[in-house]
Amino acid sequence: MTPFRTILAKELRCFFVSPVFYVVGAVFLFISGLIAHLMTANAGQQAVRFLQIQNTYAQLNLNELVFRSLFYSLDFVLMFLLPILTMRLFAEERKLHTFELLLTSPVGINELISAKYISVLLIYLGLLSLTSLTPIVLSLYSSFHWNPILTGYVALALQGGLFLACGLLASATTENQVVAAFLSFGMILLIWLLGGLGSLLGDTTIGNILSYLSFSEHYDRLVRGLLEAKDIVYYVSGTVLMLFIAHRVVDSHRWS
């Protein structure tokens, strides 16, 4: 077994024996189920209203009425919940002094970071896949386009991946898990708000740069069903950047 797989297996095991994972998982699934239910119920009422006013079916579909708002709400839930999944990754190692064990074992920092990141990503994707129950059940009773749903899930996966990388970086900077959680929450919020600042500045160079740096416009396009390379490049490069900074942070403990 390579050190990468050893650490990955141990991390996954630690998730499954920790109450934090079960609490986060339960809250995530409960809230996403509740939101899906509310959106679906709401869609019925809205449909009736639309028919009364405009007497047309053209705009009525579940993609618009249910799934788009479901994806936006889930994004918001992730902002709060994912920092709690990532907070222990490095902070706990430092608290337990096992950081010293890892760094004095013949293991590279690359392997260490990638194993930890992949473990939490797998956990997240597992939770995310459980929410696919909503479209599957709805598809039994109604018809809608699957493509925007799939790109929506791609958006959620990429978005979550970026949040997890932020969380991993935050966790590498401190030995206090609460501080790590708040730090990653702050980072995610900041990246989000860059978009607001960007749209405030309008169509200027700085405004466009800020809007590009924020995930909102990229997420928006994917949720609308537009699968473009530039958005995927944004998420992948953002995630890699965060992991790279985390690598430097872990390495810098040795040089302080």
Next chain:
Amino acid sequence: MITVQHVSKHYGRHTALDDVTFHVKQGEILAFLGPNGAGKTTTMRILTCFLPQSEGMAKVAGFDCLDEPIEVKRRIGYLPETPPLYPELTVDEYLTFVGRLKRLAPRTLALRKSHVIDQVGLSSVHHRVIGHLSRGYRQRVGLAQALIHDPPVLILDEPTVGLDPKQIIEIRGLIKSLAGSHTVILSTHILPEAMATCDRVVIIDRGRIVAEDSPDRLSSGLRQSEKMSLTVKQPGADWLERLRMLPGVLGVLPTAEPNTCTIDCQLGRDLRETLSQFVVSQGYGLLELTPLSLSLEEVFLQLTRREGETGTGEHHYRDAIGQSGQSEQRPA
């Protein structure tokens, strides 16, 4: 096996290690002795490639700690001050995890694991969760972790902290049994521990090596006089005065015990015969006459104190202890 040459370590303005040089031969057990904050842990962290040195060169088994850290890490077992344990894993799972981290093959790992569990006395608790173990057992799990891949070099930072006296004796015995096949560096501030387990002692104080030798030679080298302890049955009225008059005797001090005194003799003169003849001829009734050797404790105090007095003139050994909290600044 281990070569440290002119190694210094600075944290900002604070100098944790100042031009440290020493060598450890294969199969030797070396003790690092010093007050808290003297630089023992820093030295060990440099040797385990956890910290890079600011200056100088450190080599383990022929590999440079800066250039080939992975090769060095493969060859060392390290027990840090606080044993690095995952409380949610069982002892078995934990040792398997560490063994895999150290890249042991599955079959070797199973053999080594059962061997190490026996070696450090964990067989009664190996299926239990580490979080539920007592401090002594946790320390043993830490030691097992350092031994799991049978490394040629062992670096143990205060290996007997938190153990009860019986366990301390067991662990010391274990460390001694590793001599010959393994090269061991252990740090301690407990002097009898260094005496009991080690071939050689390096005394380190405020980042500098103040002495390096075998425990016996250290205590004999620093002796300024030979000391004897004398106990008699019925001493005369002025027996201490009369003893002091003998040739070669520098001083006589009564001790807390009745009819016992400590005699300072000139260095290199064995006065046992003269003293015993004198006591018998005076009819005091000789009960005991023992030469006293300087304990390592006294050597340690003398060295650290002497260093302080000839150095800045402000420091004193006790000051050094008092300041240890501040001087032990490590990176967070």
